[in-house]
Amino acid sequence: MDDQTKNTIQSHVDNNEVCLFMKGTPDAPQCGFSMAVSNMLKILEVNFKGVNVLEDQSIREGIKVFSDWPTIPQLYVKKEFIGGCDIVKEMYENGELKKIFEDKGINYKKD
Amino acid sequence: MPLQINEIENLIKKSIPDAEIEIKDLMGDNNHYEATIKSKLFNNLNKIEQHKLVYKSLEGKMGNELHALAIKTKEQ
Numbered sequence: 001m002d003d004q005t006k007n008t009i010q011s012h013v014d015n016n017e018v019c020l021f022m023k024g025t026p027d028a029p030q031c032g033f034s035m036a037v038s039n040m041l042k043i044l045e046v047n048f049k050g051v052n053v054l055e056d057q058s059i060r061e062g063i064k065v066f067s068d069w070p071t072i073p074q075l076y077v078k079k080e081f082i083g084g085c086d087i088v089k090e091m092y093e094n095g096e097l098k099k100i101f102e103d104k105g106i107n108y109k110k111d
Numbered sequence: 112m113p114l115q116i117n118e119i120e121n122l123i124k125k126s127i128p129d130a131e132i133e134i135k136d137l138m139g140d141n142n143h144y145e146a147t148i149k150s151k152l153f154n155n156l157n158k159i160e161q162h163k164l165v166y167k168s169l170e171g172k173m174g175n176e177l178h179a180l181a182i183k184t185k186e187q
Contacts, residue, residue, distance in 0.1 A: 069159075070171070071173060085181070086181050087158045087162060090158070
């Protein structure tokens with residue numbers, strides 16, 4: 001990964017409290033796994049930035065090295081890597097995801 | 112060439128010898144799998160570390176030959 005790619009990824013992570021690297025956009029996801037995570041965030045009414053890796057091949061490959069994680073989507077909350085689709089789904093189902101938002105001071109729908 | 116269920120099992124077993132593995136072919140297409148893996152090696156690791164252990168066992172195939180493998184890890 002070149003420095004420019006690394007800096008681009010780092011700035012997405014730094015400038016967005018909840019940042020989802022995904023295939024497609026939150027409104028038009030291009031992969032079921034990306035859609036799943038995007039929808040969980042929407043249901044929790046979390047304000048998040050979706051970074052479409054399909055628009056930039058260097059980010060698509062770079063994010064795998066950056067996070068040491070081979071798949072997309074990848075969720076970051078306050079600069080911390082939370083996980084991919086499987087982990088986020090598990091955390092959504094067992095309530096840990098809400099707890100992370102709570103602990104990190106991210107607004108979400110409490111019901 | 113997509114990976115067969117037994118190939119995935121063998122790869123995981125190679126680096127996680129005590130793994131109890133259950134793999135489902137979600138769509139019957141040899142391409143969308145879900146694996147549930149139990150191992151003592153997961154004890155005291157967080158979820159990210161547990162999944163990384165599985166990804167490492169797959170020797171870089173994840174995201175390449177192996178398009179879609181949902182992973183559930185369980186401690187023993």
